[in-house]
Structure formats: structure tokens, C-alpha cells
Amino acid sequence: MPSPNSRGTSSPIALIPASPTASLFRKKSPSAMSTAASYLSAVSQADARARKLTDADSTTSTPALSLSSSVTSSSADTILNETSFHANDDGLSYPKVPPTSEQVFQTVHSEFGHCGNGSFRFNSGHQKGEPLKGVEEQEPPHFVLLTTYLSYLLLIILGHIRDFVGKRIRPAAYKHLMNQDGYMALNSDFDSFYTRRLKMRIDDCFSQPTTGVPGRTILLLDRSSPDYNLTYVPTGTRTRALNVSSYNYLGFAQGSGGCADAVEESINKYGxxxxxxxLEAGSLDLHVQTEALVARFIGMEDSLISSMGFATNSTIIxxxxxxxxxxxxxxLNHASIRFGVRLSGANVRMFKHNNMEALEQLLREVISQGQPKTHxxxxxxxxxxxxLYSMEGTLVNLPVILELKKKYKFYVFIDEAHSVGALGPHGRGICDYFDINPRSVDILMGTFTKSFGAAGGYIAGNKNIIDRLRxxxxxxxxxxxxxxxxxxQIMASMASIMGVAVPQDNKSVVPAHVLAYPGPAPSTALPTWMPLVPAMIDGSDGKMRLRRLAFNARYLNRALRRLGFITFGHDDSPVVPLLLFNPGKMPVFARLMRTRATPIVVVIVAYPATSLITSRVRFCLSASHTKEDIDTLLTACDEIGDLLDLKQAIGERWPLKEIMDRAVEIVNMKEMP
Amino acid sequence: MSTTTAALEPVFTFLSYSYATLETSFYKIPGSHVIARYVRSSHQNDPGRTVLEIMLFIFAVRTLLQSRTRADHSGKHFIKFDEKEINDLVEEWSPEPLAADLTPHEQAELAAVPVISGPTGPKPKLITGKTVLNLASYNFTGLAGNETINEKAVEVLRKYGLGSCGPPGFYGTQDVHIQLEKDIADFLGTESAILYAQAFSTIPSVISAFSKRGDIIVADRGVNFAIQKGLQISRSTIRWYDHNDLHSLEQVLESVERERRKKNLPLTRRFIITEGIFDHDGLISDLPKLVELKNKYKYRLVLDESISFGSVGRTGRGLTELFNVPATQVDMLVGSVATGLASGGGFCAGTCHVVNHQRINGTSFVFSAAMPAMLAVAGSEGINILRNTPSILTTLHENVRAIRAILDKVDAITIPSHPASATIHLHARIPSPTHLSPNAPPSPSLSSSGKLSNPLSVIPRDPPYYDYDLEEKLLQDVVDECLAQGVMVTRSKTLRKQELAEVRPSIRLAVTAALSRKDCEKAANVIKAACTKIIGKRR
Known part of the structure; x- marks a missing residue:
């Protein structure tokens, strides 16, 4: 079994030239588009505050080089590539507090944060028999609603004025939106109005090019736009930012460690x-093995994998x-589900998001009425x-749905794209979270992109169903x-979460009760050539990831509400939407976050992905984040929240310091009053 | 009388006073003058107009308040039941099983699928332990297992990890994706290109991003399943032309234009959608003629090069290189990185406007995670290799010629595929009473009978007759026989009930440059013997 260090030379390929200057003082990249003088001053204020705070905190930090013992040799590349070699004031590349001599961390801090404190852990799970309680969705004050509508009105009016004037002054710029030469425009000015006149204003907050591992931190390739976001020019500099945007729930996005070693081995072996x-000679033994392991992980009879998550729904439904x-x-179902349903030719009825009364009423109606017209x-x-709904952070009320299923005899298909791996004490998803036998659900679908650091998706169910789908x-x-x-990558990460049951001697077989759901994976289910580190075999690596994610999710959810923000979703959800409402606050929030002393990248979402008024910023947490990272995020939210007047929730509020000090207590509270 | 008026006097005074107050306070509200002026001008001393305005207003409010998910009780087909009746109906209803069990035939088909143990390649080992010559996997240029690519892949793994962990809009766009998009655009000679995470999901997304309800699509009757799904999801008006018959295309284009003039319809977006090399039978489209027609009738051309990209042309640039047509003449050129470059994913190349539009409107681009960095780099490296080693394509085409030289002479089969195509389809040739000329390829020649097919229907006028079940069974027997003799080939699998038109069963060979000419001839002779033995026996 090769050790993690036994791999060959791996010089990083330099596709983008590294920053030419490694300046002593971190230069802020002027990538954000400043729209007003007030915005500029807000940036500098927030920046100054953040700097003050970081300086005070980092008095105990030691020079970077003395920490080399805490990282594996494979991280050398990452260190040398780091543009801000001297500056560790942001705590992104090295921990602010150096590890003690007993703590040995096998991961690269910028990919998977070092966290030795055992109290920053939590078990995700739902108390059986108790009703599922989401966060009460708070309405914003009427003033906020009014200004939101007015903002959109203003944006639309301004957009139309710009179109009207623009078409007359610079017709060339509108040529592609007009019918010309007997061709109808591919994209009419009316259809593209929202994109051109509303999204374009904040386009610098989307599609940011990145490089490197999208783990705990992410390396942004800075860019600037000379023409108000129409085109971008790379500035050549790179910024390392705290990543609360990528779907990396269990932190398996890593360029080093057990999974990466296994993948390297497979490339050498399989290409x-x-x-x-x-069905046309593309099946490898690996596909068969992976499908068997996935079925065991999910707790179903059989499974089928597909090379793209979106296509799993759109081609299977x-x-x-x-x-x-x-x-x-x-x-609020995902676009891929709608795509698949539309292709299927079946009738569709929708019910109000997560509303079980509405669902039951609908069921009674459709069953009694039968098919339209013919009955x-x-x-x-x-x-x-x-x-788990990725834009809302809400969990499906599975216990109630299964009750209804008994009565109304419908089949249940759960898309676990975001919940598999991220929820439940064993990471097996929503069924594990509610402690429900997965086989009481007909079909469990999920993706490998989010929790396993891979790509593609699966469908799990009874053997006859899966064979039919094959x-x-x-x-x-x-x-x-x-x-x-x-x-x-899928097999290694799954084995890491499950643990591996190795028979005592070669002849004996692992007893069935050990392997029962949600038990470990039998070593026979894995390829013999796959290298496994001890932490993966005993499942301690996976356990640590699950427990860290559960802690982080609960901490951020509850802390944000204690700070007075309006958030959606469930306390245990690793997806945390924070409501911004006003469209104008979205880009400012994202740019302020990105230009802080410790840059943070966030995802902002607005219409049409959400309703018109509920524009939001969405944080995706990961097991790779440390408690300090969450604190950094909270500090940033606190400051920007004050600046943008976002703390609109009613209820008890705590000062930031108190929240950070009492984090463990907050997380372990059964229910936050 | 006057007493009543007198008694009511204070009431009138109060009324007129409160009216005056209301009016003044109304005019104090900013913007109220505009409303008043609007009401006055719309009234125009005609109460009917005001009533109409009010009704319109109420209707608008009602429409706004109606919830999307509201149960539809208003339709005339709605039957009212009481609670007990509903309970009974619920009790009574019994659903069909979620999925029908496999038939023995389907079970056998699933069991017959070969599984490779270890890496795929020109000579893979199957889990049965047998090493076979591989003429089934799409590995035209032999890039699968290439050492340089593997080394690059390991480097990328260490630098980027595996997954991209997010959709392109939310920090999933990595420099390697941008690089591959640029490489593809440079390779083909287009302005720009966009990457999708899966080849199959590319073209439905491309079609539905551009073509909406009311737009017109003229498509080939023999297009592949992915295009069919794209046509379905776009909800556009579809006209069909006979398979690979550009005369038929011209007639359809002409008839659409005539119809437009006759009914004086407004201009809509119009597309011609076809494939470079057809997935169903290996025919090659006449690209210069297609371009001529699309320019003449002012259509946009969507060309699916999933098979042709990386398999024809001097360096594998596809149909545009084969016919020496600039790729800029094709408005949306769709190809497969998975098939053409032995990696994963698909792409669409075109102008910047075409590509940028998809970055916001391409469903499976926007809502799916970006492809793993490693696969993007493998694609870039593949293009590099193709650019620098034209001998790969020469070898491939020599292999194709060698195999065709042997199989073209076999009596038991017909080959519809174009001689230059690296996918070769074999149809069983069984004499049948209704099909008098078994030599003729299935559909193209049939429209020459003089009468036109109905462009509204995907079924051509004289659909060729063949015994689907028998041919399928014979071909599967040939496949099994070949496998027993050490050559892996596969039937071209299609979903019979889901394809719009029935696709004639065929064996699909995918020739690879990684096999030597001698191996190819050996494999072809095995196939020849199997065909003669199994199909010939029937004749």
C-alpha cells in the first residue's frame, strides 16, 4: 500500500503566469467596479476595520516557515505558488494559531482547514418523532419591500431609456438584437432586456474565473472590465479568498490526501x-464496482450512475x-427535474414549497378527478x-410524506443532489438524517459533485427498477x-465516509450485521489496487468531516440569526441563504466581501432563480472550514450588515463577540429560543 | 316635499363637504393629477368606457392574485366530490408498478453487454479474461490511454483536485475550461466556444436556448436521439426533410417560405438541424450544399459533429475540414469532447454572440457543475496531439479503407455508411417479399419516386420495410459470434419505442487509429465470417 508521499514528480503547470510581484503589503486588486463615491468610502472603511481586527488577532501568529511541519510534503507546491508568501494576515494559507506539537494535520490548510478542537464538532440528525421545524420565514419591513420594488422599477425604466437612446446614438451596438438581412435576431432586445440591463450591472459578481482546488479557499484570477462588464481583461494577479461558494460539503475537493492518491493510481492504471x-462497450469493471458501492452507501438494492448530475434527472425521469x-x-424543484418531466410527456402539478397540507389537498384532488377531461x-x-433545497436551505418533510404515501399510494422520488453526504449522522442523506429506512422511498437520486468532490449523478432503488432504467x-x-x-474519486470518498471492513484473516468473511446499512464498506467492494490510508479504513476521516460540517452549518445558521439577519432554511442545512431583498445591495455585498483584508467569495442569487423580492446571498459551508473561518465570515457579515442595513429580523440579538465565544453552546442548544 | 329636502339639507352639505375634502386631499398625493387626467381622458363622457376600464383593472388584479399552484376547480371538467367520495376513490385507486420488470429478451440483452476489466483501448481485456480487438468503443484517434495525457492528468489532479464543485456561474469556471474553449475555437477557426459537462446534454440545450415556440426548425428525418430531445424541449414548429436528401431539404425550405408569404406571417428564427456524420447510419452530410441552401433561404445551421469531430478531416477538425468549408459558415457547431478527444463533455462553437447567449440561456450549462478540470486539460492536450500528428488521421482512414475493402464485398450485409466515415454500420441483408431492392440504402433514394414526403411527419412517404426483431436477433448473434472469436463489436443501441422514427438495427463499428492495419483486417475477416455464417445461413 503506497503511502501518500510516494507519488512521483508533480510540477504544477503554470497556465496563467503567477503574480509578478509578491509585495510585502497585500495590494488590493481593483477588480470591483465602483459605482459611486459612497461605495468607495464604504469599502475603505470596512477594509480598515477588518485590518484592525486581524492585526489584533494575529499577534500570536508565527512566521509561515516554522509551520512546515504541519503540512505534508505535497503542499510545497501550493506554498511556493502562493502569491502572498510573506503576508499571512488573512489566515487563509496558514492557520493563525500554530498547531501544538501533538497535533499533526495531514491536509493543506488552504484546501482543508486545520481544526484540532474536538468541541467544534456536532452530529447531524433529527430527533425521531418530533415535527420538522424550519426557521420561521420572516417578512422584511414594508419599507424594504417598497424600496425593492422601486429599485426594480427604477432599473427597468433606466434600462428602457438607455435602450431608447442607445439605439439612436449607437445603432451598431444593437445590431445583433435587430432583424437584419432577412434573419431574425437570435436574441431580441425584449427577451434579453433583463440580462442586458439588470444582470449586466452586477455581472462582475458572476462567472469569476478561478484556478486551483476549489476547497476551503479558492484562487481567483482577477479581472477588470473596461466597458462596464461587457468584456473582461485579466489583470494577471490572483487573489486567494475564503470560499463559501463552492459545493464542497465534506471537503473532498483536495489535490492531496487519500482520495487524490487513489485517483492518481487509477489514472496510471486506467487512463x-x-x-x-x-450498453455499447463502454462498461468498465469500475462502473460495476462503483454502482455496487453506491447502492450499499445509499442503502438500496441497486444503483445506476450517470456522467452528469443534470442529465441524471433529465434522462431518467x-x-x-x-x-x-x-x-x-x-x-422550487431544480431545473433538471423540470427538464426531465417536460421530456417525459407526463402531466405535472405543483404544490407550494414544502407545504404538506397543500400536497395532501392536491393529492385528494388529482386522485379523485383522474386525468384531465377523460377522468x-x-x-x-x-x-x-x-x-435539501439549494436556494432555500430547507429540508423536505420526509416523515410526513411517507405517511401520505401509505394513504395515497404515490411513488416518491427524492433528489438528494445537496443532501447526500451533507446530512445525517452517517452522511447517507435525508433518510439517514430522519433515521428512516431508505427502502421506504422508491427512488433516491443524487449527485457526486457536491459532497464527494467528483462529478455526475446516481439513481438508487430496487433492482427491477434500476434494471428497467438501465x-x-x-x-x-x-x-x-x-x-x-x-x-x-467517488469510491475513495465513499469508502472514506463509510469506513472499510477488512476481514481479520483472508479466509473469513465480514459478518453481515457489520455491513448492514449504515455500516462500513466491505474491502472486497473496492478495487484491490486502491491505496487506502488508515484514517479512511477506520472511518475516522469521514466521521471527522461529517461532524465538522454539522457544527459549521448549525453555527452559521444560528449565529446569523442571533446577529439579526433574516435567513431561510433549516438549522442543520449547510446551505445558508441570507436575505438581502434590495437588488442594489447584492453587488455591493459581494464586492465588499471580496475586497476585504481576508477576501471572501460569495454567491448572490436573484430573480429568476428566486422570487423578485427575495434576492439573497448564499453561503455553502464545508467540513474544510474551521471555526475561525466561520468567525471571519460572521465578522464580515456583521460589518457589512450594519453598513447595508440588513439586520431586519425580529428577535433576540447578541453581540458578535458573545456569539463567537459561546459558539459551542449555541450549536449544542436543542432549539434556539 | 320641501320638508324632506330641508330635512336632508345637512346631509347634502355634509356630502358635498366631504367630497371637496376628499378631492383636495386626493390632489395632494403626488402623481394624483396624472391619474385624474387619465380617468378623465379615458371616460370621455362615455360611462361604458369607464366600466370597461374598471373591469380590465379588476381582471388584472385577479390575474395577479391567482397563485401558480392553485388547484384548478373552475374548469368545466371539474367534478365536485364530498370528502367521503374522495376517500373511497383514494381507497379504490391502484397505481401501476413504477417500472415494468424486464422481459427475458431485455434481460438477455443486458447480460450480453461486455464489461472491460482494466483500461479500455484497442485491445482491452474483458472480465471474462479474454483479450479482444476493440472495434466498439469510440476511440477514433487512439487518445484513450495516451501517456502524455495521463501525465498531464495527474499534474492537474494535484493542482486542481478532481471536481469543479460548482456551476460555471458560481466559481466553477476554471482557467483550464477557458483554455479548452479557446483551444477548440482556435482548432476549428470559430470566434468562440462553450463547454458542456456531457456530450449528450449539449445539443438539447443548444437548440432550446435559441429556438422557442413559434420558431421554425427544419430537421433531417434521421437525426440522433439527442437532437430529437432538443426539438421536443424547444417546442418549435418542426418540418422534416428526407434523410440526407438535400433536394428534399430544398423543397421543404421552399414550402416553408411559400407558406410564410401566403399567410403573411412575421419573420421568425429559422434553423436547419442535421448531423455531420449520422449517428444512426454513418452517412455524411453534404456540407457545402447545406451551407449554400441555408444562405439562400436565410436559415441558421446547427450541425451536430458529435461523431465527425475528431474522426474526419486531415487533422480531425471534422466536416468543415473535410469539405474545406470555413467553420464560421456553420452557425452553431456542436461536437463531443468525449468522443472526439477521448475525454468528457461536449462543446458548441460559433460567434461570440452565439456562445455568450448560451452562457445565460443554455439550461444544462447554467444548471450543471462544470466538467472536472482534468477532463478539460485532457481535451486541450488531445487537440495538441491532433494538431501536431496528422499521421493519426491518416492511419485511421487507412484502417477504415482496409475494413471497408473486406466488408463491402460481404453478401450478407449492406453498409449504408459513407466510405470516409470512421463509424461503419452494418445492416443485415435478408430478402423479404415486400422489399424488392434490398441493396438500396434505407430511405434516401425513396423520395426520388416522385412524390414528396409530408414535412409535418417524421415518417417518410415510403418507409422501408424490414423485420426489426429478426434483424436485431441476427445481428446480436453476429456480435456474440465475433466476441467469441476475439473481436468486440456492438449493435448500435437505440430506444426503440422512444425514437421518433424506427431505426433499422445495425452493428456499429468504431474504427480506431490505435489498431494496426493487420489487426483491422483480421477483425474485419472475423466479422465477415460471422456475418456469412449467421446471416448467410438465413438466406
Missing amino acids: VAACGTR PALVSKGCLVISDE RPWKKILLIVEG VSGHTGTYTEVMTPPVLT
Whole structure:
């Protein structure tokens, strides 16, 4: 079994030239577009405050080089590539507090944060029998609502004025929006109005190019726009920022460590591609092994994998339902589900997000009415919900749905794209979280992008269903297979979460009760060549990740509310939406975050992904974040929240210092009053 | 009488006073004058107009208040039941099983799928322990298992990890993705290109990003399943032309134009959608003629080069290189990084406007995680290799010629595929009473009978007759026989009930440059023997 250090030379490829100057004082990149003088002064104020705070905190920090014992040799590349070699005031590349001699961390701090404090852990799980309580969705004050609507009105009016004037002064710039030469415009000015006149203003907050591992921190390739976000020019500099945007719930986005070693081994053995489709000679033994392991992980009889998460829904749903069937869909379901349902030709009815009364009422209506016009009974009814809603942070009320299922005999399809790995004491997703037998659900779908640091998706269910999907789904016949490195990453990360049951001697078999759901993976289920580090075999690595994520999620959710922000979702959700409401606050929030002394990248979301008024910023937490990272984020939110007047929630508020000091207490509270 | 008036006097005074107060306070509200003027001008001394305005206002408010998810009780088909009746109906209803069990035929088909143990390549080992010659996997240029690519992949793994952990809009765009997009655009000679995470999901997304309800798509009757799904999801008006028959295309274009003039319809977006090399039978589109027609009738051309990119042309640039047509003449050029460059994902190349539009409107681009960095770099490296080693494509085409030289002479099969195509489809040739000329390729020649097919229907006028089940079974037997003789080939799998038009069963060979000419000839002879033995016996 090769040790993690036994890999060969790995010089980093320099696709983008590194920053030419490693200046002693960190230069702020002027990447953000300043729109007003007030915004500029706000930036400098927030910056100055943040600097003061970091300076005070970092008095105990030691020079970077003395920490080399705390990182593995593989991190040398990362250190040398670091643009701000001398400056560690942001705590992103090295921990602010050096580890003690007993603490040995195997990870690179910028990918997976060092956290030795055992009290910053929590077990995710729902108390059986208790009703599922989400955060009460608070309405903002009427003033905020009014200004939000007015903002949109203003933006739309200004946009139309600009279009009107622009078309007359610079017709060349509008040429592609006009019919010309007998061709209709590909994109009319009316259709693209929202994109051109509203999104374009804040476009610098989207599609930021990055490089390196999208782990705990992320390296941004700075850019500037000479023409108000129409085009971008790379400035050549890079900024390392705290990453609360990538889907990396369990922190498996790593360029080093057990999973990466396994993937390297697989590239040496299998190469990069598998060529072809599953049914046309593209099947590898790795596919078969991965499907078996995924089924065991999920707790289902069998599973089917697909090389793209989006396509898992869009190509499988048409094989499950067809004309004469009904799909009942939560109104906030993901685009891929809608895409798949539209292709299937089945009827669709939607119910209010997570509202079980509305669902039951709808069920009673559709079953009693039957198909439209003919009133024939439905062939079957499929309820499609998500385990964890990625824009809301809400959990599906699974216990109630299963109660309803008994009575109304519909089938349940749960999209666990965000919940698998991220929820439950064993990381097995929403069923594990509620301590429900996964086989009481008909179909569990999920993706490997979010929690496993891989790509693609799976469908798990009974063997006869999965076999049917293998034959009738579009995946097996038409789509390219998943590539070997991705398969290996999935198997290694899953084994890491599950732990591996190695028989005592070669002859004996691991007893079935040890392997029962949610137990460890039998070593026979993994390829023999796969290197496994001890922390993966005993499951301690996976356990640590699960518990750190659960702590982080609960801490941030509750702390933000204690600070007075309006948030959505459930306390245990690693997706935390913070409501901004006013469209103008979105770019300012993102730019202020990005230009802080410790830069933070965030995702801002607005219409049409949300309703018009509930523009929000969304944090995606990870097991790789340390408590200090959450504190950094909270400090930033606190300051910017004051600046932008975001603390609109009613209820008890604590000062930031108190929240940070009593973090463990906050997390362990059964229910936060 | 006067007493009543007198008694009511204070009431009138009060009324007129309160009216005056209301009016003044109303005019104090900013903007109220505008409303008053609007009401006055719309009234125009005609109460009917005011009533109409009020009704419109109420209707607008009602529409706004109606919830999207509200249950529809208002339709005339709604039957009112009481609670007990509903309970009974719920009790009574029994759904079909979620998925039908596999038939023995399907079970056998699933069991017959070969599984490779270890890496794929020209001579993979199967889990049965047998090492076979591989003419089934899409590995035209032999890039799978390339050492340089593998080394690069390991470097990228150490620098980027594996997954991209986010959609392109939310920090999932990495420099390597931008690099591959640039490489593809440079390689093909287009302004720009956009990467999708899966080849199959690329074209449905491209089609639905541009073509909406009311737009017109003229498509080939033989287009692949992915395009069919794109057409379905776009909800556009679709006209079909006969498979790879550009006369038929011209007639359809002409008829659409005639219809537009006759009904005086407004201008809509119009697209011609077809494939470079057809997935279903390996025919090659006549690109220069296509470009001529699309320019003449002012259509935009969407060309699916999923098979042709990386398999034809001097350096594998695809159909545009083969016919020496600038790629800028194709408005949306869709290709597969997975098939063409032995990596993963797909792309769409075109002008900056075409590409940028997809970055916001391409469903499977926006809502899906970006492809792993490693696969993007493998793609870039693949392009590098193709650019610098034109001999790969020469070898590939020599192999194609060698195999065709042997298989073209086999009596038991017909080959519809174009001689230059690296995918070769074999149809079983069984004499049948209704199909008098079994030599003819399935559909293209049929429209020459003089009468036109109905452009509204995907089924051509005289659909070719063949015994689907029998041919499928014979071909599967050939596949099994070849495998027993050490050559892996596969039937071209299609979803029979889900494809718009039935696709004739075929064996699909994917020739690779990684095999030597001798191995190719050996494999072709094995296939020849199997075909003669199994199909020939039937004849």
C-alpha cells in the first residue's frame, strides 16, 4: 500500500503566469467596479476595520516557515505558488494559531482547514418523532419591500431609456438584437432586456474565473472590465479568498490526501477516458464496482450512475413516467427535474414549497378527478421533491410524506443532489438524517459533485427498477460513460465516509450485521489496487468531516440569526441563504466581501432563480472550514450588515463577540429560543 | 316635499363637504393629477368606457392574485366530490408498478453487454479474461490511454483536485475550461466556444436556448436521439426533410417560405438541424450544399459533429475540414469532447454572440457543475496531439479503407455508411417479399419516386420495410459470434419505442487509429465470417 508521499514528480503547470510581484503589503486588486463615491468610502472603511481586527488577532501568529511541519510534503507546491508568501494576515494559507506539537494535520490548510478542537464538532440528525421545524420565514419591513420594488422599477425604466437612446446614438451596438438581412435576431432586445440591463450591472459578481482546488479557499484570477462588464481583461494577479461558494460539503475537493492518491493510481492504471456508452462497450469493471458501492452507501438494492448530475434527472425521469402518469413536483424543484418531466410527456402539478397540507389537498384532488377531461384514473403518480433545497436551505418533510404515501399510494422520488453526504449522522442523506429506512422511498437520486468532490449523478432503488432504467433510460444507450478518475474519486470518498471492513484473516468473511446499512464498506467492494490510508479504513476521516460540517452549518445558521439577519432554511442545512431583498445591495455585498483584508467569495442569487423580492446571498459551508473561518465570515457579515442595513429580523440579538465565544453552546442548544 | 329636502339639507352639505375634502386631499398625493387626467381622458363622457376600464383593472388584479399552484376547480371538467367520495376513490385507486420488470429478451440483452476489466483501448481485456480487438468503443484517434495525457492528468489532479464543485456561474469556471474553449475555437477557426459537462446534454440545450415556440426548425428525418430531445424541449414548429436528401431539404425550405408569404406571417428564427456524420447510419452530410441552401433561404445551421469531430478531416477538425468549408459558415457547431478527444463533455462553437447567449440561456450549462478540470486539460492536450500528428488521421482512414475493402464485398450485409466515415454500420441483408431492392440504402433514394414526403411527419412517404426483431436477433448473434472469436463489436443501441422514427438495427463499428492495419483486417475477416455464417445461413 503506497503511502501518500510516494507519488512521483508533480510540477504544477503554470497556465496563467503567477503574480509578478509578491509585495510585502497585500495590494488590493481593483477588480470591483465602483459605482459611486459612497461605495468607495464604504469599502475603505470596512477594509480598515477588518485590518484592525486581524492585526489584533494575529499577534500570536508565527512566521509561515516554522509551520512546515504541519503540512505534508505535497503542499510545497501550493506554498511556493502562493502569491502572498510573506503576508499571512488573512489566515487563509496558514492557520493563525500554530498547531501544538501533538497535533499533526495531514491536509493543506488552504484546501482543508486545520481544526484540532474536538468541541467544534456536532452530529447531524433529527430527533425521531418530533415535527420538522424550519426557521420561521420572516417578512422584511414594508419599507424594504417598497424600496425593492422601486429599485426594480427604477432599473427597468433606466434600462428602457438607455435602450431608447442607445439605439439612436449607437445603432451598431444593437445590431445583433435587430432583424437584419432577412434573419431574425437570435436574441431580441425584449427577451434579453433583463440580462442586458439588470444582470449586466452586477455581472462582475458572476462567472469569476478561478484556478486551483476549489476547497476551503479558492484562487481567483482577477479581472477588470473596461466597458462596464461587457468584456473582461485579466489583470494577471490572483487573489486567494475564503470560499463559501463552492459545493464542497465534506471537503473532498483536495489535490492531496487519500482520495487524490487513489485517483492518481487509477489514472496510471486506467487512463482518463472510458470511451462509449454503457450498453455499447463502454462498461468498465469500475462502473460495476462503483454502482455496487453506491447502492450499499445509499442503502438500496441497486444503483445506476450517470456522467452528469443534470442529465441524471433529465434522462431518467422520462423512463419512469410517460403520458397518462402524473408528476407532483415541489414548486422550487431544480431545473433538471423540470427538464426531465417536460421530456417525459407526463402531466405535472405543483404544490407550494414544502407545504404538506397543500400536497395532501392536491393529492385528494388529482386522485379523485383522474386525468384531465377523460377522468380516467392515473396510471401512476410520482412525487418529486428535493432532500435539501439549494436556494432555500430547507429540508423536505420526509416523515410526513411517507405517511401520505401509505394513504395515497404515490411513488416518491427524492433528489438528494445537496443532501447526500451533507446530512445525517452517517452522511447517507435525508433518510439517514430522519433515521428512516431508505427502502421506504422508491427512488433516491443524487449527485457526486457536491459532497464527494467528483462529478455526475446516481439513481438508487430496487433492482427491477434500476434494471428497467438501465435498459429504457437514455443514459445507458446514448450518453458517454463516467470516466475512471471520477469513478475512483467517488469510491475513495465513499469508502472514506463509510469506513472499510477488512476481514481479520483472508479466509473469513465480514459478518453481515457489520455491513448492514449504515455500516462500513466491505474491502472486497473496492478495487484491490486502491491505496487506502488508515484514517479512511477506520472511518475516522469521514466521521471527522461529517461532524465538522454539522457544527459549521448549525453555527452559521444560528449565529446569523442571533446577529439579526433574516435567513431561510433549516438549522442543520449547510446551505445558508441570507436575505438581502434590495437588488442594489447584492453587488455591493459581494464586492465588499471580496475586497476585504481576508477576501471572501460569495454567491448572490436573484430573480429568476428566486422570487423578485427575495434576492439573497448564499453561503455553502464545508467540513474544510474551521471555526475561525466561520468567525471571519460572521465578522464580515456583521460589518457589512450594519453598513447595508440588513439586520431586519425580529428577535433576540447578541453581540458578535458573545456569539463567537459561546459558539459551542449555541450549536449544542436543542432549539434556539 | 320641501320638508324632506330641508330635512336632508345637512346631509347634502355634509356630502358635498366631504367630497371637496376628499378631492383636495386626493390632489395632494403626488402623481394624483396624472391619474385624474387619465380617468378623465379615458371616460370621455362615455360611462361604458369607464366600466370597461374598471373591469380590465379588476381582471388584472385577479390575474395577479391567482397563485401558480392553485388547484384548478373552475374548469368545466371539474367534478365536485364530498370528502367521503374522495376517500373511497383514494381507497379504490391502484397505481401501476413504477417500472415494468424486464422481459427475458431485455434481460438477455443486458447480460450480453461486455464489461472491460482494466483500461479500455484497442485491445482491452474483458472480465471474462479474454483479450479482444476493440472495434466498439469510440476511440477514433487512439487518445484513450495516451501517456502524455495521463501525465498531464495527474499534474492537474494535484493542482486542481478532481471536481469543479460548482456551476460555471458560481466559481466553477476554471482557467483550464477557458483554455479548452479557446483551444477548440482556435482548432476549428470559430470566434468562440462553450463547454458542456456531457456530450449528450449539449445539443438539447443548444437548440432550446435559441429556438422557442413559434420558431421554425427544419430537421433531417434521421437525426440522433439527442437532437430529437432538443426539438421536443424547444417546442418549435418542426418540418422534416428526407434523410440526407438535400433536394428534399430544398423543397421543404421552399414550402416553408411559400407558406410564410401566403399567410403573411412575421419573420421568425429559422434553423436547419442535421448531423455531420449520422449517428444512426454513418452517412455524411453534404456540407457545402447545406451551407449554400441555408444562405439562400436565410436559415441558421446547427450541425451536430458529435461523431465527425475528431474522426474526419486531415487533422480531425471534422466536416468543415473535410469539405474545406470555413467553420464560421456553420452557425452553431456542436461536437463531443468525449468522443472526439477521448475525454468528457461536449462543446458548441460559433460567434461570440452565439456562445455568450448560451452562457445565460443554455439550461444544462447554467444548471450543471462544470466538467472536472482534468477532463478539460485532457481535451486541450488531445487537440495538441491532433494538431501536431496528422499521421493519426491518416492511419485511421487507412484502417477504415482496409475494413471497408473486406466488408463491402460481404453478401450478407449492406453498409449504408459513407466510405470516409470512421463509424461503419452494418445492416443485415435478408430478402423479404415486400422489399424488392434490398441493396438500396434505407430511405434516401425513396423520395426520388416522385412524390414528396409530408414535412409535418417524421415518417417518410415510403418507409422501408424490414423485420426489426429478426434483424436485431441476427445481428446480436453476429456480435456474440465475433466476441467469441476475439473481436468486440456492438449493435448500435437505440430506444426503440422512444425514437421518433424506427431505426433499422445495425452493428456499429468504431474504427480506431490505435489498431494496426493487420489487426483491422483480421477483425474485419472475423466479422465477415460471422456475418456469412449467421446471416448467410438465413438466406
